[in-house]
Amino acid sequence: MGAAIEARNLTKQYNGVMAVNQVSFEVREGEIFGFLGPNGAGKTTTIRMITGLVKPDEGTAYVAGYDILKEPVKARQHLGVVPEVSNAYIDLTAWENLVLIGKLYGLLRSVLQENAVRLLRVFGLYHVKDRAVRSFSKGMKQRLLLCMALVSEPEILILDEPTSGLDVESARFLREKIVQFNREGGTVFLSTHNMEEANTLCHRVAIINRGRIVTVDTPENLRARITELQRVEVVFDKHVELRELLKIRAVRRALLAGCRVRIYTPNPPEVIESIVDFARERSLRILSLNTAAPSLEDVFLELVKGGSVR
């Protein structure tokens, strides 16, 4: 499988502040690649360099095999983009917005018409196609932006926080469409800080922090890598002092989450046995007991806090 996008040592400074520092990664054809990072980590700057909107101080990116610095127009011809800070033209109708983008991609009139009608129907906007976008809700505008990114039938879709600020239903709808695009053979580069979104959609994720790539791996491998974040959650019938629990071997950390005691350990089976003994010795009843693998959010926080683990 070849690389749909390849970033090589992308570096960008703004007024002496390093926004992106030697960022390299590869997005394989046909995968959904997540790009995770806290606010200000360098996600949007990286995307702008990949799409050729901002020139890197160092490094380059290849999109569909084209060097974005040397052939930006040819590279963008293969891309559909939903930028983070972006909007459709609110003075134009949904139809006019799609036609505008289609013409800027050089689509034939017949292909453009067919694609625009199909997308507007699929995204539930056909009945409002002649209404000015000014009257659209945020969810409708975001759906239209995705239509605009797809109207040219791109091979690669770059999405910068596409579901940010959307209601649950609209966000789920967009996620379904992203997955559908991928199932039909498209490559997706998805920047998000929604861990659940990255976890459920992405085949691989890159985590960026303070302008540097911290790690690139599958969500499963990332979770497995951080064994210290495995945990046992237990509910006792009475209050328990956390410092007592910390005396149990293999317990690294314990904290209260409501009535639940969350115990972090690299060895959950051993801790479960110890907790049962602990409860018996103190005549405590265990109301519930379960183990939990670290979430991607746990891993993300650990990696971002810990710096480079690559």
Place this chain on the structure above:
Amino acid sequence: MNQVVEQLKRSIVIAVKDIRIYYLKGPVIIFGLVFPLFLALAYTVGRNMPLKEILPGLTGMTTFFAATAVGPSIIPWETRSKTLERLLSCPVALWTVILGDVLSSFFFGLIISVVPLTLALVIAVQPTGIALLVPGVVIACLCFSALSVLLSAYPPTDVPATTMMLSSLVKFPLVFISGIFIPIDQLPLWGRILASISPLTYFTDMARQLMLGKGYYPLTVDLAAMFVYTAVFLLASFKLHERTIARRLS
């Protein structure tokens, strides 16, 4: 070559989009229609001169204000409404977008210029003179439009009023030094030197020559100067916008 032609086509697509969106915006109407109208009235009413004498200056002023009305505000507007990044994410070069904006400003200038040209024809300026003036109007509109888009490059603001105001600071002095109110040959030496740096001077001079038969420069100089200014403004506009685009998007 094919790619350049394709980009030129996309510039026209952008120009059509600009025409639909920006021609009816308040500042465009004010700076492109109302303003030149009132300036023309102030210039003509109460002057003890035949209209024919006033017409070259009137044509120059109207064309200049109309062709520079749309250009300064498009990029700041697009920055503010967050459509610029969407546009630049398409397979278009930055120069394609800039040229599209110049073209929309150019067409606005051309449309409004029909009024003084018709007036000139009505008050019996030689039709041959008008016919010769048409290519002059075309190149002048292109020249002034390129200047107007150049004026929107710096500072890279997202407030259209800021660029409108700053462009007015350039436009008004140009009107006063370009031989509109006082013919160039009646200016002192320093005035003539100053006038020679304004692109508007050459268009007004051309109009005076073709309407009244009294020009200061040869027609070829007028046309050549406008061509050179157009090229310089276009290139400077491409370069300056390229420099400021990252700041505009951030």
